[in-house]
Structure formats: structure tokens, C-alpha cells
Amino acid sequence: xxxxxxxxxxxxxxxxxxxxxxxxxxxxxxxxxxxxxxxxxxxxxxxxxxxxxxxxxxxxxxxxxxxxxxxxxxxxxxxxxxxxxxxxxxxxxxxxxxxxxxxxxxxxxxxxxxxxxxxxxxxxxxxxxxxxxxxxxxxxxxxxxxxxxxxxxxxxxxxxxxxxxxxxxxxxxxxxxxxxxxxxxxxxxxxxxxxxxxxxxxxxxxxxxxxxxxxxxxxxxxxxxxxxxxxxxxxxxxxxxxxxxxxxxxx
Amino acid sequence: xxxxxxxxxxxxxxxxxxxxxxxxxxxxxxxxxxxxxxxxxxxxxxxxxxxxxxxxxxxxxxxxxxxxxxxxxxxxxxxxxxxxxxxxxxxxxxxxxxxxxxxxxxxxxxxxxxxxxxxxxxxxxxxxxxxxxxxxxxxxxxxxxxxxxxxxxxxxxxxxxxxxxxxxxxxxxxxxxxxxxxxxxxxxxxxxxxxxxxxxxxxxxxxxxxxxxxxxxxxxxxxxxxxxxxxxxxxxxxxxxxxxxxxxxxxxxxxxxxxxxxxxxxxxxxxxxxxxxxxxxxxxxxxxxxxxxxxxxxxxxxxxxxxxxxxxxxxxxxxxxxxxxxxxxxxxxxxxxxxxxxxxxxxxxxxxxxxxxxxxxxxxxxxxxxxxxxxxxxxxxxxxxxxxxxxxxxxxxxxxxxxxxxxxxxxxxxxxxxxxxxxxxxxxxxxxxxxxxxxxxxxxxxxxxxxxxxxxxxxxxxxxxxxxxxxxxxxxxxxxxxxxxxxxxxxxxxxxxxxxxxxxxxxxxxxxxxxxxxxxxxxxxxxxxxxxxxxxxxxxxxxxxxxxxxxxxxxxxxxxx
Numbered sequence: 018x019x020x021x022x023x024x025x026x027x028x029x030x031x032x033x034x035x036x037x038x039x040x041x042x043x044x045x046x047x048x049x050x051x052x053x054x055x056x057x058x059x060x061x062x063x064x065x066x067x068x069x070x071x072x073x074x075x076x077x078x079x080x081x082x083x084x085x086x087x088x089x090x091x092x093x094x095x096x097x098x099x100x101x102x103x104x105x106x107x108x109x110x111x112x113x114x115x116x117x118x119x120x121x122x123x124x125x126x127x128x129x130x131x132x133x134x135x136x137x138x139x140x141x142x143x144x145x146x147x148x149x150x151x152x153x154x155x156x157x158x159x160x161x162x163x164x165x166x167x168x169x170x171x172x173x174x175x176x177x178x179x180x181x182x183x184x185x186x187x188x189x190x191x192x193x194x195x196x197x198x199x200x201x202x203x204x205x206x207x208x209x210x211x212x213x214x215x216x217x218x219x220x221x222x223x224x225x226x227x228x229x230x231x232x233x234x235x236x237x238x239x240x241x242x243x244x245x246x247x248x249x250x251x252x253x254x255x256x257x258x259x260x261x262x263x264x265x266x267x268x
Numbered sequence: 269x270x271x272x273x274x275x276x277x278x279x280x281x282x283x284x285x286x287x288x289x290x291x292x293x294x295x296x297x298x299x300x301x302x303x304x305x306x307x308x309x310x311x312x313x314x315x316x317x318x319x320x321x322x323x324x325x326x327x328x329x330x331x332x333x334x335x336x337x338x339x340x341x342x343x344x345x346x347x348x349x350x351x352x353x354x355x356x357x358x359x360x361x362x363x364x365x366x367x368x369x370x371x372x373x374x375x376x377x378x379x380x381x382x383x384x385x386x387x388x389x390x391x392x393x394x395x396x397x398x399x400x401x402x403x404x405x406x407x408x409x410x411x412x413x414x415x416x417x418x419x420x421x422x423x424x425x426x427x428x429x430x431x432x433x434x435x436x437x438x439x440x441x442x443x444x445x446x447x448x449x450x451x452x453x454x455x456x457x458x459x460x461x462x463x464x465x466x467x468x469x470x471x472x473x474x475x476x477x478x479x480x481x482x483x484x485x486x487x488x489x490x491x492x493x494x495x496x497x498x499x500x501x502x503x504x505x506x507x508x509x510x511x512x513x514x515x516x517x518x519x520x521x522x523x524x525x526x527x528x529x530x531x532x533x534x535x536x537x538x539x540x541x542x543x544x545x546x547x548x549x550x551x552x553x554x555x556x557x558x559x560x561x562x563x564x565x566x567x568x569x570x571x572x573x574x575x576x577x578x579x580x581x582x583x584x585x586x587x588x589x590x591x592x593x594x595x596x597x598x599x600x601x602x603x604x605x606x607x608x609x610x611x612x613x614x615x616x617x618x619x620x621x622x623x624x625x626x627x628x629x630x631x632x633x634x635x636x637x638x639x640x641x642x643x644x645x646x647x648x649x650x651x652x653x654x655x656x657x658x659x660x661x662x663x664x665x666x667x668x669x670x671x672x673x674x675x676x677x678x679x680x681x682x683x684x685x686x687x688x689x690x691x692x693x694x695x696x697x698x699x700x701x702x703x704x705x706x707x708x709x710x711x712x713x714x715x716x717x718x719x720x721x722x723x724x725x726x727x728x729x730x731x732x733x734x735x736x737x738x739x740x741x742x743x744x745x746x747x748x749x750x751x752x753x754x755x756x757x758x759x760x761x762x763x764x765x766x767x768x769x770x771x772x773x774x775x776x777x778x779x780x781x782x783x784x785x786x787x788x789x790x791x792x793x794x795x796x797x798x799x800x801x802x803x804x805x806x807x808x809x810x811x812x813x814x815x816x817x818x819x820x821x822x823x824x825x826x827x828x829x
């Protein structure tokens with residue numbers, strides 16, 4: 018559903034993404050992990066059509082984002098890490114506007130928007146201006162918008178930031194339900210527990226290159242085998258050994 | 269170690285320094301352009317005040333009286349401007365600025381924070397007044413051959429004169445924020461300020477000052493001076509500043525009024541600091557609250573949009589833009605000022621008494637028709653730079669929604685164009701037709717002007733939309749975007765375009781009118797010439813319109829590179 022082939026993004030002499038290839042199948046939740054500045058967001062923004070790759074290509078639902086951007090975008094839902102939305106629109110108006118951009122017909126749009134708001138626990142905020150929403154509410158509203166046009170694939174950048182435990186649980190349930198219905202989800206996250214709990218496969222990116230890929234047990238096997246969690250593997254693969262010096266620095 | 273309050277100004281100073289160091293495309297042009305405009309404005313102000321003071325010197329006692337009156341009026345005007353500017357700036361610097369979260373959470377005493385913020389408020393609220401006052405006062409001093417004492421005293425007068433109204437404005441903000449939530453207070457202020465400005469413009473015009481120039485109204489001159497004198501009261505700092513400067517200009521010293529200025533400035537800062545220590549945190553805390561916003565749903569807008577023959581995407585873009593515009597007080601309230609200016613503009617043509625020059629009235633009417641066309645062009649350019657140019661920038665950080673949606677950026681930009689075009693064309697067409705009707709110009713010119721406005725609207729709105737897409741300022745508010753490099757570049761191009769259009773339309777029209785005046789018919793060569801000029805004007809408009817839009821779309825598409 019989402020296919021990335023040898024994707025490269027250079028800013029002058031700096032290479033942010035260096036030959037990344039990925040394949041997210043229908044119904045799969047694919048975790049995209051890596052330390053800060055590894056190239057996760059840049060990769061996701063190229064898939065969403067926000068950035069033009071220096072080379073390589075991105076296919077969404079069989080459509081090349083560079084050649085058929087409208088067709089590719091029509092199959093894709095994008096959830097950015099920071100939920101910037103039009104502050105002077107109400108939640109309902111924003112969803113109707115978003116639906117209109119994706120060509121959803123007016124008939125049934127209101128009902129669909131309302132259903133999505135109820136699903137994301139925002140039903141009673143339908144007629145309130147977005148400017149009065151908290152960060153977590155805006156994040157959930159962006160997710161409503163992403164799932165409103167029934168996308169075939171979803172790209173999510175840090176979905177759990179700013180969400181309370183109830184919201185996080187809700188999002189996990191929604192993502193599982195959507196993947197059960199065949200939606201391919203590519204999710205970048207720093208929360209390793211979330212990746213471990215939800216993802217079918219995980220790719221770890223470092224300095225613009227994929228350095229590990231596999232199912233959770235496969236990734237875990239790359240560690241020393243003594244830890245049930247991904248943290249030690251992640252630190253081992255991404256060079257987090259500097260953490261051992263913390264005790265000395267903190268004193 | 270507790271550092272002195274100027275330490276708190278460091279981030280602002282560093283940011284300014286870093287901004288100056290960072291080179292961006294167009295920096296030199298922008299610097300030259302704004303610097304050049306600034307120098308020209310200062311030179312004109314200096315020259316004008318020198319000339320005026322020189323003229324007044326010829327009238328001895330009366331001249332001195334008028335100069336004294338003029339100085340009081342000058343300071344009085346700035347007094348209200350500074351107070352209002354102080355209110356608006358203080359709202360931002362004391363209550364809404366992003367860095368306040370860091371500073372209020374840090375172990376910084378309210379008193380230190382107050383000093384740092386007040387200094388910043390003072391600088392931000394008064395720099396424009398100071399830049400305006402300096403060449404004017406220098407011009408006055410130059411014309412009266414004043415010594416160095418005069419210039420020193422001018423500086424010593426401007427400083428406390430600026431402090432007093434800004435302190436009063438900051439105090440008013442403190443009260444307002446403790447009464448209303450800060451964001452609502454800002455909207456309220458914006459609306460009040462613009463209503464005040466609009467009513468002032470209308471009031472000043474409807475007094476009909478041009479009557480004073482008529483010989484038959486000379487007996488009313490004493491009444492006129494009495495009217496001028498009435499708002500000047502010895503209790504206001506503007507009067508003290510005027511008197512201090514005037515006394516120094518005559519070689520004397522007015523220590524009473526200078527002392528009044530300095531003691532009042534000091535007292536106002538001390539009182540404000542005490543009030544701030546008592547109420548600042550309560551106000552800041554209130555400004556953090558997010559009250560349930562009051563707003564209008566504009567359901568009728570959805571209903572009307574559904575009736576329009578538009579695609580779903582264009583309809584949704586239109587409804588979104590309209591609702592955002594109408595819910596932002598800072599945006600729509602500017603229309604009030606615009607409405608006032610339009611009323612004054614039409615009223616001018618209504619009261620224009622061309623019959624007083626019987627032999628020239630026919631000729632003048634037609635000249636005024638072109639003046640009217642030029643004025644309509646400038647109104648159009650102003651509207652376009654203020655409301656159309658920032659259309660892309662107004663998407664702000666939410667622009668990702670458009671860029672990730674399955675629509676082309678071409679569709680998006682054209683939607684912005686049509687949304688901007690309709691109100692601009694309606695308003696300027698109305699202005700031109702009504703003004704030409706009031707003037708009673710030749711029917712040929714009426715038709716020509718009506719068509720010209722259509723072409724000019726397309727060109728200017730296209731240029732504004734295109735340049736707005738080429739030079740967007742997503743992080744800035746709408747007025748900042750309008751005043752940015754792209755906005756200024758648009759205004760320069762717009763002025764050039766209007767001048768070229770007036771020439772292309774005025775020249776052939778004069779041939780036609782001249783022939784009509786002589787009751788002779790146009791020769792074939794003249795007809796070809798007239799048609800060529802009109803076709804060139806239409807062609808130029810269409811080329812500008814389409815190339816600007818195309819460049820705008822290309823710039824948006826390059827954004828992801």
C-alpha cells in the first residue's frame with residue numbers, strides 16, 4: 018500500500034534521508050523508530066507530498082506521489098506531529114472543509130463528520146472553535162480528519178504526543194480497528210512501548226538510513242536477549258551508550 | 269546573583285542581532301527600499317516644517333501664536349497615538365508574548381520583569397512617533413536658527429512626553445486584562461480604535477475645511493481659531509511639551525512645564541510599577557485562561573455557498589476563508605475604516621463645485637474622471653495588498669492541510685484569486701461609477717472607466733495573489749505579511765501599472781474628447797491609435813494577471829523542494 022524505493026533527501030550537502038526503502042502492506046501497522054534528527058519526519062513528509070525527494074520514489078495505493086499527487090493523496094491520511102489547524106473554524110466546520118478537499122459529497126458528510134467526532138470523543142465539541150481546544154483535542158481532531166475520507170493508508174508522526182492515557186488508549190484501539198479493515202499505517206514514534214504493543218513490523222532509522230527491520234521478536238533478538246523491552250535494543254542500535262555517563266554527570 | 273533588569277532584554281537584542289546577521293534573499297533590496305523611503309519621508313518632513321516655520325516667521329506675533337498652537341496640536345495628536353499604541357503594545361509585551369511563560373515561571377521578581385517589559389513597550393510604542401517628531405522639530409529649529417540648547421531640550425522633552433502616555437496606556441491594559449480575558453480585550457481594543465479612526469476621518473471631512481479658503485467666509489476665521497484652540501488644555505503633557513519647546517525656541521527656558529513633564533513621567537512609572545506588582549500576576553493568569561469563545565456560526569454563508577455554481581473544493585475553500593475572515597475582529601474591523609474612506613471619497617466628489625469655473629468645468633470634469641480612475645486604482649491596490657496579498661500567508665501553519673489534500677495548488681491559488689477579486693471589483697466599480705455620475709463626465713469616459721476598472725482589478729488582484737504566493741509569511745499575522753518585502757514589491761509594481769494604464773487610457777481619450785470639443789469626427793489613423801492604446805491596456809492587464817498567477821502557482825509547487 019505504501020512503497021518507498023531508495024528515497025533520498027538532501028539539503029545542500031547534508032543528507033537527511035539516505036536511500037530509505039520501505040513497504041507497508043494493507044492492514045499492517047509499521048513502526049518507524051529512530052533518535053531525534055534521524056530522518057523520520059523528513060521521510061514521512063515526503064510520503065505525504067509535503068517535501069520533494071532528491072531522488073527515489075514513493076507509491077501510495079499504486080500511485081506515484083511525484084507523478085499522480087492528487088490520486089496518491091486521495092488514498093492517504095496524514096497526521097503531523099504538531100496539530101496546526103484553522104483556529105477560527107469549529108471542529109465540525111473543519112471536518113466538513115477537509116471532507117470537501119477530499120471530494121466527499123455533501124450528502125452524508127455531516128453524519129460522517131459527526132460519527133468521527135463521536136469516535137474520537139469530541140462529539141460535544143463539534144460547534145466550538147478550534148482555538149479553545151487543548152493540544153490533545155487538536156491532535157484527536159486531526160486524526161478525525163485523516164480517517165474521515167476512508168483512506169487506504171495513513172502516515173502518522175508521533176501520534177501519542179500530548180494525549181492523556183484515555184486518549185492514547187482510544188487512538189490505539191482506532192488504529193487497530195482501521196488496520197483490521199485493511200488500512201496500512203506507517204507510524205513514527207519515540208514511545209517504544211507503543212511500538213512494541215501495536216506494530217506488526219518495525220524499521221529503525223539512524224542518520225537517514227534504515228539500520229534494522231523486522232517484527233518485534235526479530236528486533237528484540239538483535240539485542241543481548243536479556244531484556245523483554247525494546248529500549249536496550251534501540252539504545253544498542255542507535256548508539257545510546259552515552260546514557261551510561263548520566264550518573265557521572267548528574268553526580 | 270540577581271542580574272539587573274536589562275538582562276531580561278537580552279533575548280530580544282540577540283534575536284535582533286541574529287536577524288541582522290542572517291542574510292536572506294531580498295535583504296539588500298528591502299534595506300535599500302525601506303531605508304530610501306525613510307530618508308525621503310524624513311527629508312520631506314524636515315523641508316516642510318522648515319518652510320512652514322519660515323512662512324510663519326513673516327507674520328511676527330501671529331506667526332508665533334500659530335507656531336505655538338501648531339506645536340501643541342502636534343504633541344496632542346501624538347499623545348493620543350502614543351496612549352493607544354501603549355495599550356495595544358502592552359497587551360502583547362506584558363500578557364500575550366510567548367516568552368512570558370519562561371520568564372514568569374523563572375525566579376524573576378515582578379519589579380524586574382516590569383522594568384524590562386515597560387522599556388520594551390516604550391520602545392515599540394514610540395519609535396514611529398520619535399522618527400516623525402525628530403525631523404519636524406529639527407526643521408522648526410533650523411528655520412528659527414536655534415542653538416544647540418534647543419536640540420538638547422527637544423530630546424529632553426520627547427523622552428518624558430513618550431513615557432507618560434505609554435505608561436497610561438499600559439495602566440489601561442492592566443485594568444482591561446483584569447476585567448476581560450486578554451484575547452477578548454485585544455479584539456475590543458482593535459474595534460474601538462478603528463471605530464475611533466473612522467469617525468475621526470468622517471468628522472474632519474464633514475466639517476468642510478475647504479470653506480475656510482473662500483474669501484466670503486473670512487469673518488469666520490476667529491471662530492476657526494477658537495475651534496482649534498479648544499482641545500488644547502494646560503493640564504495635558506502635550507501642552508507642557510509644546511510650551512517647553514516653544515520657550516527654548518525663543519531663547520528662554522520654561523522650567524515649570526519641563527519639570528511637570530519629568531515629574532509626571534517619573535510618577536506615572538512609579539505608580540504603574542506599584543499597580544503592576546499588585547495586579548500583574550492576576551492579569552497574566554487571566555490571560556492564560558481559555559474561555560468558551562463567542563462567535564457567529566454564519567450558517568447563511570453555507571447556504572449561499574451551496575447555491576453558487578462551484579465545485580465542492582472551491583466552495584469549501586470559499587466558506588473556510590470567509591468564516592475565518594469574519595471571525596477575526598482584527599481583519600474585518602479594518603473594513604470599517606475603509607468604508608469611512610470610501611464615504612469621504614464619494615462625498616468629496618459630491619461637494620466638488622466645478623461650476624465656479626464656468627469655462628473650464630467641462631474640461632475639468634473629464635480630467636477629474638482620470639483622477640478618479642487613478643484613485644480607484646490606488647484604492648484597489650490598497651485593498652489588494654491588505655486583503656488579497658496575505659491570502660496564502662493567512663493559511664499559516666495549517667497550510668499542510670492543503671498541501672496533503674488531493675487538490676492541485678493551482679486550484680487552491682485560483683480559488684484565492686476569485687475570492688479576492690469579487691469584493692475588489694464590486695467596490696472599485698461602485699466607486700468609479702458613482703463618482704463619475706456625481707461629476708457628470710462624458711458618457712464615453714464613463715464606459716471606458718468602467719471597463720478599465722474590470723481589467724485593472726484582474727491585473728492587480730492577480731499580481732497580489734501571485735506575489736503573495738511567491739513571498740508568503742506563514743508565521744506572521746496578516747498585517748505583518750502585508751508590510752513585508754513582497755507586500756512592498758507589490759505596491760511598487762501596482763503604482764507603476766496604474767500610471768501606465770492612466771497613460772494608455774488618458775492619451776487616446778484626450779484625442780477623442782478634443783475632437784468632440786471641436787465637433788469634428790475622428791480620422792482613421794486616430795481611430796487605429798485609440799484602439800491600439802486601449803488594446804495595449806487590456807493586453808497588459810491580461811498578461812500581468814496570468815503571468816503573476818502562473819508564477820505564484822510555480823512558487824507554491826517549489827515549496828517542497
